[in-house]
Amino acid sequence: MSEHKHKSFREENGSYKGVFAWIFSTDHKRIGLLYLYAIVSFFLIGVLLGALMKLELMAPGKTVIDPATYNAIFTLHGVIMIFLVVVPGLPAVFGNFLLPIMIGAKDVAFPKLNLLSWWIYVFGAIIALSSLFMGGGPPDTGWTFYAPYAFKTNTNMLPAVLGAFILGFSSILTGINFIVTIHRLRAPGMTWFKMPLFPWTLYGTGWIQILATPIVGITLLMIVGERVLNIGFFDPALGGDPILYQHLFWIYSHPAVYIMILPAMGAISEIIPTFANKSIFGYKAIVISTLAIAFVGYFVWGHHMFTSGMSGTALYTFSLLTFLVAIPSAIKVFNWVGTLHKASIQLETPFFWAASFLFVFMIGGLSGLALGALATNVHLHDTAFVVAHFHFIVFGGVGFAFMGAIHYWFPKIWGRMYNSKLATSGWIIFFIGFCTLYLPMFFLGVTGMPRRYYDYVEKFHGPNIVSTIGSWVLILGLIIIIYNLIRSAYKGEKADKNPWGGRTLEWTVDSPPTLENFDEIPVVNRSPYDYRKNLES
Amino acid sequence: MIEQTTKDASTFVSQVDGAFVFIFGISILFLVGITAFMVYYILKYRKSKNAEATHIEGSNTLEIIWTVIPTILVLSMFYYGWSGWKSQTEIPDDAIPIKTIARMWSFTFQYENGLITDTLYVPKDQAVKLDLVALDVLHSLYIPAFRVKQDMVPGKKTDIWFESEKEGEYEIFCAEYCGLRHSYMTSTVKVIPLIDFEKMTQIDSTALVNNNTVVDARQAGISVTRKYGCNACHTADGSKLVGPSYKNILGRSRVVIQDDEEIEVIADEDYIRRSIYEPNIEVVKGYEKGLMLSYKDQVTEEEFMQLMDYFKYLSGQ
Numbered sequence A: 001m002s003e004h005k006h007k008s009f010r011e012e013n014g015s016y017k018g019v020f021a022w023i024f025s026t027d028h029k030r031i032g033l034l035y036l037y038a039i040v041s042f043f044l045i046g047v048l049l050g051a052l053m054k055l056e057l058m059a060p061g062k063t064v065i066d067p068a069t070y071n072a073i074f075t076l077h078g079v080i081m082i083f084l085v086v087v088p089g090l091p092a093v094f095g096n097f098l099l100p101i102m103i104g105a106k107d108v109a110f111p112k113l114n115l116l117s118w119w120i121y122v123f124g125a126i127i128a129l130s131s132l133f134m135g136g137g138p139p140d141t142g143w144t145f146y147a148p149y150a151f152k153t154n155t156n157m158l159p160a161v162l163g164a165f166i167l168g169f170s171s172i173l174t175g176i177n178f179i180v181t182i183h184r185l186r187a188p189g190m191t192w193f194k195m196p197l198f199p200w201t202l203y204g205t206g207w208i209q210i211l212a213t214p215i216v217g218i219t220l221l222m223i224v225g226e227r228v229l230n231i232g233f234f235d236p237a238l239g240g241d242p243i244l245y246q247h248l249f250w251i252y253s254h255p256a257v258y259i260m261i262l263p264a265m266g267a268i269s270e271i272i273p274t275f276a277n278k279s280i281f282g283y284k285a286i287v288i289s290t291l292a293i294a295f296v297g298y299f300v301w302g303h304h305m306f307t308s309g310m311s312g313t314a315l316y317t318f319s320l321l322t323f324l325v326a327i328p329s330a331i332k333v334f335n336w337v338g339t340l341h342k343a344s345i346q347l348e349t350p351f352f353w354a355a356s357f358l359f360v361f362m363i364g365g366l367s368g369l370a371l372g373a374l375a376t377n378v379h380l381h382d383t384a385f386v387v388a389h390f391h392f393i394v395f396g397g398v399g400f401a402f403m404g405a406i407h408y409w410f411p412k413i414w415g416r417m418y419n420s421k422l423a424t425s426g427w428i429i430f431f432i433g434f435c436t437l438y439l440p441m442f443f444l445g446v447t448g449m450p451r452r453y454y455d456y457v458e459k460f461h462g463p464n465i466v467s468t469i470g471s472w473v474l475i476l477g478l479i480i481i482i483y484n485l486i487r488s489a490y491k492g493e494k495a496d497k498n499p500w501g502g503r504t505l506e507w508t509v510d511s512p513p514t515l516e517n518f519d520e521i522p523v524v525n526r527s528p529y530d531y532r533k534n535l536e537s
Numbered sequence B: 001m002i003e004q005t006t007k008d009a010s011t012f013v014s015q016v017d018g019a020f021v022f023i024f025g026i027s028i029l030f031l032v033g034i035t036a037f038m039v040y041y042i043l044k045y046r047k048s049k050n051a052e053a054t055h056i057e058g059s060n061t062l063e064i065i066w067t068v069i070p071t072i073l074v075l076s077m078f079y080y081g082w083s084g085w086k087s088q089t090e091i092p093d094d095a096i097p098i099k100t101i102a103r104m105w106s107f108t109f110q111y112e113n114g115l116i117t118d119t120l121y122v123p124k125d126q127a128v129k130l131d132l133v134a135l136d137v138l139h140s141l142y143i144p145a146f147r148v149k150q151d152m153v154p155g156k157k158t159d160i161w162f163e164s165e166k167e168g169e170y171e172i173f174c175a176e177y178c179g180l181r182h183s184y185m186t187s188t189v190k191v192i193p194l195i196d197f198e199k200m201t202q203i204d205s206t207a208l209v210n211n212n213t214v215v216d217a218r219q220a221g222i223s224v225t226r227k228y229g230c231n232a233c234h235t236a237d238g239s240k241l242v243g244p245s246y247k248n249i250l251g252r253s254r255v256v257i258q259d260d261e262e263i264e265v266i267a268d269e270d271y272i273r274r275s276i277y278e279p280n281i282e283v284v285k286g287y288e289k290g291l292m293l294s295y296k297d298q299v300t301e302e303e304f305m306q307l308m309d310y311f312k313y314l315s316g317q
Helices: A028-056 A067-086 A089-102 A111-130 A157-184 A197-212 A214-229 A242-276 A283-299 A312-339 A349-372 A374-380 A384-414 A420-446 A458-491 B013-044 B060-089 B194-202 B217-227 B269-277 B301-314
Strands: B096-103 B106-110 B120-123 B128-134 B139-143 B148-152 B158-162 B168-174 B186-192 B253-258 B261-266
Touching (some): A028 A067, A028 A111, A067 A111, A067 A157, A089 A384, A197 A214, A242 A283, A242 A349, A242 A384, A283 A312, A312 B060, A349 A384, A349 B013, A349 B060, A374 B013, A374 B060, A374 B148, A384 A458, A420 A458, B096 B120, B096 B139, B106 B120, B128 B139, B186 B194, B269 B301
Parallel strands (some): B120 B186
Antiparallel strands (some): B096 B106, B128 B158, B139 B168, B168 B186, B253 B261
């Protein structure tokens, strides 16, 4: 009996065999890993496309690809990275794997729905990627699909949007699942303010997923209505308004940025106290700022459209709201740094990722201030500065948090340790590559280089060379990191339950956890980040 | 010679750059300050130096301080941004209007006397208002040196104004992605003395294009292709861009697609006329339909004949 109980979830195959024991499993941990493998595969495709763009931009004129290919590549890079990688990203992988364990539950509230979400995700991804191989070739519209160009082009824009629509359902279902799980399945004694911060951010994210994602569906229906029934919504040739399309697109896609970044902030809020051996500073302030970001984040979409021809009143209203959303993010940063005060810091790889997250996230956030202010936005809008800004947030913020999370929870998920030296050298190379790749793009934007440019005038040449070299360094770091993790998943030293000295519930269960996570549902009677020695038992 | 921006390139530059200095200044201060704190803490409180952490759960005083200070700072940034931008919306009554037309992938500029150029000429020390018209998809007129940008939306009128205080040449870019040759959709703005500008825009314009004196028939044809932005898609040297080249065009037979059927036609004068005025009826095989818009009511009969002379020359006739 006890032998059976302590079989890990990786060995517990249920009634299926081989790969089917995974793709038909309703175990939240297996579903989390299914997402991980899918997302990492798409991420690597996205990285290759990005590297190809950087190679093309190394010199003016044609370097390796022609303009049509370049335009298709930046569109696919955006679609893959946003819809297939970063939006599902942390919630789908670490949320699925860890949310039930962190709140002391055996699984999510609706395990079958959870599996369905993954299947819908895969289906949506296939539809979106099919645009590559069918009909008029890959879409060349940019991931924003702006009207009327997106409706005029002969390339395959509809499958890509349809893919985003289907992926939206996966996102909504995951959101519902997490919200119900958090409301209903917390362990006895775990009041709202005794819940760890990563579940808190998943809670905020869940609401955004449910409330914002349906807009994608409405927009898609309008596009179909326009293309099939010739109803003029967006195309001025039919009497429509292209700016209406931009509104609808950003009403979803801006909150989507918070779907991406909130769970990243949650993961950082787990890593920092563990490696500081100290309670997180200002737990409640972090919770409230999470909810504030989720709420205010709905009302700032117009800052993507300051030069679109919107009315002046709309412009300064959106500018003001944009500045307000900066405040809760700043509060989080202060609290994270405050946590390090009088701490006892273990210098391990996950902590390096978290500390460098703070650095790149600050650059991303602070560069957003110049984009939120009207006078400076007009100059910077649609330039390389914007590209640098959102890569610092989405790749720097979310990407670094993802890396931190995978190095933090790796021993829990695979039950083995990775080579720490190799992991740290992978981190430092990646970090240097990242900064070399994206910092020059701020400079390019300030000096006036528009984004989505296949070719450029000579004065933009120097920074572009530096940026391209950065992309190679980043990829080198990435190869080291992935090699180390894959190797360690098979050959690493066995890890015990709690290698870092974490205090949240996932560190009380086996590594890797058993099918039902807990032998007995725990009773919680302390704050999640209490590191005082006398409590240890 | 394209010049770098200076404070007096346009009257907006100093205001916008003031906002930049304020926002970037505070941002860099915070970045450096917080990073320094973080690195200091990491060094001072690393485990080998400080084996025992002190139990601290937070501080309401600090939370209030670091909520209030950033709030004041971001609100002041909002104010700087707003005040620096407000003047861009207040178009002076005496601003000289110039109609600016964007199409894939060229800008053309039309002055009050009907003169059309592919380079934007503006007078020094005089407010200019560009009435922006997009014929096909979204474009965006961006003059980095002047700190101005405005999207051009088909079916909707937008405008932009500026006043330059220094003679010179500055770049114009299209900033909104508009398809295949987006990055080649560029032009130049030339700031010239008001007296020259008046000379140019008040006399009868038909004989004067791009400030060049017309020397021969070939030159006139070249000027017409530049005036209407033809060279964004067509070349004179035989190389293929989005549309076919003018080289050796006349008298050659070519395969066109009309109503989904392939037909062979001889490219004579009548064919060229149809190609300019109704470009989407017969589309040369291998090229995409719908990219070229009709130039009916734009290219005059006289200009058409100048084009024909030019094409004859390019076809060795």
